[in-house]
Amino acid sequence: MVNNKTVAFVVAIGFIFLNLSGHCYGALQFGFYNGKCRGSDVEDIVRKTVLSKFLVDRTITPALLRMQFHDCFVNGCDASILLDGTNSEKTAPPNLSVRGYDVIDAVKTAVERVCPDVVSCADIIVMATRDAVSLSGGGRYNVQTGRRDGRVSLAKDAQILPSPSSSVSSAIQAFATKGLTATDMIYLLGGHTIGIAHCSFFQDRLYNFENSGKPDPTMDLALLTSLRRTCPRNATVDGKANLDQNSFSSAVVDKSFYTQIMLRRGVLQIDQELAVDGLSKSTVAAIAGSSDFTTKFGQAMVKLGGTHVLTGTQGEIRKSCRSVNSQTLMALVNG
Structure with missing residues (x-):
């Protein structure tokens, strides 16, 4: 052995x-x-x-x-x-x-x-x-x-x-080293349309964003309130939240994630920045308004797989x- x-x-x-x-x-x-x-x-x-x-x-x-x-x-x-x-x-x-x-x-x-x-x-x-x-x-x-x-x-x-706290520009650069474009990256992060994130990955956004002592100002106030209940400041258990905050589709692979981040309801920092950064926000809006997300997501997964x-x-x-x-x-x- x-x-x-x-x-x-x-x-x-x-x-x-x-x-x-x-x-x-x-x-x-x-x-x-x-x-x-x-x-x-x-x-x-x-x-x-x-x-x-x-x-x-x-x-x-x-x-x-x-x-x-x-x-x-x-x-x-x-x-x-x-x-x-x-x-x-x-x-x-x-x-x-x-x-x-x-x-x-x-x-x-x-x-x-x-x-x-x-x-x-x-x-x-x-x-x-x-x-x-x-x-x-x-x-x-x-x-x-x-x-x-x-x-x-x-x-x-x-x-x-x-990292979940990566900037859009650094994420684009990281994906580029793998032969993947900015559009590929945005579609692949659409995998966050399903699944959860633990509080430890976004706790700073709720209480001390970028060491400001305040929450992330880009987060929807209702989401902030909800996530603070899920992730108390001094919790001893690492809670979790759905990455897609649409409760009707959080277990479905669809384009709902993009709609949610456009409403400032992204849980992870990188997700929220996709919807506001000039390098990605137009693509996010286009995906949210399209009818071919599943096809394009599959194509991006095939490219990743190569x-x-x-x-x-x-x-x-x-x-x-x-x-x-x-x-x-x-x-x-x-x-």
């Missing part, structure tokens, strides 16, 4: 290994697994497994959306966020509240049963997220597959994840999404 210290060592050595060999980013394909699994429909297996989880817990949709974003934004969409280890990405502060690992594990078990050593964990994240979004009313978009799983997972790499992927002979197909394969482990440790 490999202990956690060995895993931490392996992912660190893997970092050196991959830098020596170099990344190879090839083209993904729609229907990559067609004909590769003894007649089994891989995407249908994923869909049915996600559905079984969704019927028990509908909050898996925002959980998986967040997981895909946090995975793809750090060293590309390679399922590195799934790897266990004492110093893996999972242990980084921005990822401590990431969840949904049980969903990915269940899908991996299901596909391995009929199609062993073929379907990557990186592809499972993307397919499972798509299916969860569809189940939450977001429309079903086609995803490209053919990714391979990375061997590197280091907590320090997650430091590049944008960020710096490993294909071909790079990476591996993990047997367990939580650990690198044993032969990889031996190769890395033994040099």
Whole structure:
């Protein structure tokens, strides 16, 4: 059995290994697994497994959306966020509240049963997220597959994840480093149309915005009053609030989020700034007034899913999404 210290060592050595060999980013394909699994429909297996989880817990949709974003934004969409280890990405502060690992594990078990050593964990994240979004009313978009799983997972790499208090300009710059435009960023933050944020992520906006001793003046007064009840100043429990403050659609993937932030009812600072910053407010208004949000959101998710992927002979197909394969482990440790 490999202990956690060995895993931490392996992912660190893997970092050196991959830098020596170099990344190879090839083209993904729609229907990559067609004909590769003894007649089994891989995407249908994923869909049915996600559905079984969704019927028990509908909050898996925002959980998986967040997981895909946090995975793809750090060293590309390679399922590195799934790897266990004492110093893996999972242990980084921005990822401590990431969840949904049980969903990915269940899908991996299901596909391995009929199609062993073929379907990557990186592809499972993307397919499972798509299916969860569809189940939450977001429309079903086609995803490209053919990714391979990375061997590197280091907590320090997650430091590049944008903060909830990021400015619009800094968020645009961060997304640009991933080949994503300002419009892509605005659509992807539309994932906040579903899910919650804990008080600790926006408490300063309620009581001491930018060390002013006062609340954020851009926040709607009724929302401020409501959030202060949810998040008392000296609370011992970290409460939570819906990111979409429209109570009728807070569990639905739709454009309501944009309408809410235009009404100054954004919970996170970055969300509210989208509606008032000159770099983004016209796009927000256009989305709020459009009828094609779900289509454009799906397109942005597909683009995110193509960020710096490993294909071909790079990476591996993990047997367990939580650990690198044993032969990889031996190769890395033994040099």
